[in-house]
Amino acid sequence: MQRSLDKGGSGTPVDSGFRVSCLPGKPVLVFILVFCCLFLPVWSPAADTTEAEYAAQRENMVARQIEDRGISDSGVLRAMRAVKRHEFVPESLRGGAYADHPLPIGEGQTISQPYIVALMTEAIRPKPHMKVLEIGTGSGYQAAVLAELCKSVYSIEIVESLGRRAAKLLSGRYRNVHVRIGDGYQGWREEAPFDAILVTCAPTKVPRPLEEQLREGGRMVIPVGESRVQELVVLTKRNGRLERQEIIPVRFVPMVDAKGRKY
Numbered sequence: 001m002q003r004s005l006d007k008g009g010s011g012t013p014v015d016s017g018f019r020v021s022c023l024p025g026k027p028v029l030v031f032i033l034v035f036c037c038l039f040l041p042v043w044s045p046a047a048d049t050t051e052a053e054y055a056a057q058r059e060n061m062v063a064r065q066i067e068d069r070g071i072s073d074s075g076v077l078r079a080m081r082a083v084k085r086h087e088f089v090p091e092s093l094r095g096g097a098y099a100d101h102p103l104p105i106g107e108g109q110t111i112s113q114p115y116i117v118a119l120m121t122e123a124i125r126p127k128p129h130m131k132v133l134e135i136g137t138g139s140g141y142q143a144a145v146l147a148e149l150c151k152s153v154y155s156i157e158i159v160e161s162l163g164r165r166a167a168k169l170l171s172g173r174y175r176n177v178h179v180r181i182g183d184g185y186q187g188w189r190e191e192a193p194f195d196a197i198l199v200t201c202a203p204t205k206v207p208r209p210l211e212e213q214l215r216e217g218g219r220m221v222i223p224v225g226e227s228r229v230q231e232l233v234v235l236t237k238r239n240g241r242l243e244r245q246e247i248i249p250v251r252f253v254p255m256v257d258a259k260g261r262k263y
């Protein structure tokens, strides 16, 4: 409101026309201006409207990008509707928070495309009793989606600044998410075994410690491959062995060690 009044004062052609034909006499005008300055900012629905717009974009994202592409788990759809993705992307990129692609989150890393988050979440068949390990916290968005669906989420991020920012964001919203800064290749031994493991950076081979930390009957979803394009696979542990099912080709950032070398 304040801004539009200021604009009018600067005298664009449209405003000048308005002034000539419609504006009342001086005392009344002063009263209206004072009234607007004092009260309208309080009534202004701008902040609510923005949240409502994000909610509408989120609804559209779930319908078009996720349901239409075959994700049907009602819990996953609910979680994707619930988590405010725009809160996990840098402020300058929030306009594109619900678009159909990944977005940069700093340090050369990205928040995954919404469909991939939903696909990976559905692949572990999330249930309320589950204890889940995530490798590659990044923005914290995937951890938030998991936190909506599972009992506890343990998430490891190797880039300290990202890990700290995500931990702060998540601790204000969820009590069941634990973030650690470290090398996720090693898993989180003290908390193992996990009912499911979700890996959001790509190693060339499935890390042995993660295999070991998966509970019997548990599922791991992980992008694996040597090149820039990897295969997203689901591994199910049966009788101590991993059954492998390939889902789709994907492009994730590589899993790296503390020195930045690719695994």
Ligand code: SAH
Binding pocket: 109, 110, 111, 112, 135, 136, 137, 138, 139, 140, 141, 142, 143, 156, 157, 158, 159, 162, 182, 183, 184, 185, 200, 201, 253, 254, 255, 256, 257
């Ligand atoms: N799940 C994230 C997206 C992650 S992008 C989200 O929802 O936003 C992949 C992340 O994996 C990056 O943040 C990268 O720093 C991290 N990463 C790469 N190698 C890792 C490792 N060895 N251990 C833990 N995190 C790692």
